Amino acid sequence: MVTQNPTRPATSSAIGAAERVLEVKNLFVSYVTPRGQVKAVNGVSFFLRAGERMGLVGESGSGKTTTALSLLRLLQPPAEIQGGQVLLDGVDLLRLSEAEMRRARFAEIALIPQGAMNSLNPMMKVGEQLRDTIRAHESSAGSKEIDSRIEKTLNSVDLGPAVMDAYPHELSGGMKQRVCIAMGILLSPKVIIADEPTSALDVVVQRQVMETFGRVQQEIGAAVILVGHDMGLMAQFVDRVGVMYAGKLVEVGPVRDIFKDPLHPYTQALIGSLPTLQSKELFRGLSGLTPSLLSPPPGCMFHPRCPKAMAHCSVEIPELVEIKPERWVSCLLYEGSQL
Numbered sequence: 001m002v003t004q005n006p007t008r009p010a011t012s013s014a015i016g017a018a019e020r021v022l023e024v025k026n027l028f029v030s031y032v033t034p035r036g037q038v039k040a041v042n043g044v045s046f047f048l049r050a051g052e053r054m055g056l057v058g059e060s061g062s063g064k065t066t067t068a069l070s071l072l073r074l075l076q077p078p079a080e081i082q083g084g085q086v087l088l089d090g091v092d093l094l095r096l097s098e099a100e101m102r103r104a105r106f107a108e109i110a111l112i113p114q115g116a117m118n119s120l121n122p123m124m125k126v127g128e129q130l131r132d133t134i135r136a137h138e139s140s141a142g143s144k145e146i147d148s149r150i151e152k153t154l155n156s157v158d159l160g161p162a163v164m165d166a167y168p169h170e171l172s173g174g175m176k177q178r179v180c181i182a183m184g185i186l187l188s189p190k191v192i193i194a195d196e197p198t199s200a201l202d203v204v205v206q207r208q209v210m211e212t213f214g215r216v217q218q219e220i221g222a223a224v225i226l227v228g229h230d231m232g233l234m235a236q237f238v239d240r241v242g243v244m245y246a247g248k249l250v251e252v253g254p255v256r257d258i259f260k261d262p263l264h265p266y267t268q269a270l271i272g273s274l275p276t277l278q279s280k281e282l283f284r285g286l287s288g289l290t291p292s293l294l295s296p297p298p299g300c301m302f303h304p305r306c307p308k309a310m311a312h313c314s315v316e317i318p319e320l321v322e323i324k325p326e327r328w329v330s331c332l333l334y335e336g337s338q339l
């Protein structure tokens with residue numbers, strides 16, 4: 001890939017600027033509906049370092065899946081990417097042609113979609129689906145070579161070669177999920193986005209699948225964005241967390257810091273509702289309604305529910321800024337504290 005000239009935001013720290021494999025800048029995505037534009041992703045910026053694991057959390061409808069799908073340009077109408085950049089190793093994916101984007105998917109950036117198990121084609125044997133993925137990118141690869149690569153990949157997610165001859169419905173949920181992980185890592189992408197990869201599985205299987213995912217991710221050195229609600233899983237799996245609220249990132253920081261010392265009032269409420277760090281708790285949201293994304297409130301999106309809201313919170317839109325090393329927050333309480 002040709003490297004453009006990624007500019008470092010003024011807020012980046014010396015550590016933060018190192019080897020960013022993915023940089024999302026000011027991303028805007030709307031669903032254009034007859035009732036108006038649903039502003040599902042409303043100016044989101046973050047970066048991902050090579051090999052790191054970042055979590056994306058937030059209430060249902062906060063825009064996590066829309067963000068994830070935008071990064072691979074997999075959104076369907078009425079969704080529209082209305083602005084921003086998605087820089088993968090400095091190349092803006094939003095400016096690639098469709099053909100270039102197709103080549104980048106799986107090979108550079110892969111998605112394990114929400115409800116991934118249902119994304120497998122029920123009419124095709126697993127082996128065929130995996131073969132298709134390789135063939136679509138490497139037309140010169142021979143069948144023997146392809147099959148041995150598939151066997152190796154299946155083996156790395158603890159599945160035997162017999163799985164190749166199975167239809168998806170013949171596999172258990174955990175096995176289907178492993179097939180989806182195999183598909184995600186098959187071409188050793190730099191970035192893997194996993195959208196609630198284990199939410200349909202029971203806790204024990206979930207843990208096993210995540211262990212496998214973590215191991216193979218490290219083996220191929222990919223960076224991961226893990227989307228989900230499960231704060232316990234986040235605590236165990238990710239290095240950093242981004243907290244989304246109503247289409248915006250309100251806080252980003254190392255997972256330990258987010259649990260120990262949340263900065264944004266929304267994150268504070270979210271963490272405060274969890275009994276302990278290690279306990280497995282699903283985040284179900286706070287009292288009060290999330291704002292309409294058709295006509296979002298002026299100022300900070302959280303101010304109508306915020307216990308610490310000040311007069312100007314209903315007027316001024318806070319920016320996500322780094323207020324201490326590695327801690328980004330978007331809240332007027334920290335105005336003037338930018339590094």
Ligand SMILES: Nc1ncnc2c1ncn2[C@@H]1O[C@H](COP(=O)(O)OP(=O)(O)OP(=O)(O)O)[C@@H](O)[C@H]1O
Nearest residue numbers: 031033038040059060061062063064065066067293
């Ligand atoms: N096809 C669509 N048309 C209109 N609005 C949509 C459409 N798809 C999603 N939205 C809206 O976009 C917003 C963001 O949805 P998204 O699926 O990205 O949220 P999410 O954070 O992934 O939620 P969940 O945790 O439930 O998966 C929501 O308000 C949703 O209602």
Ligand SMILES: [Mg+2]
Nearest residue numbers: 064065066114
């Ligand atoms: Mg979602």
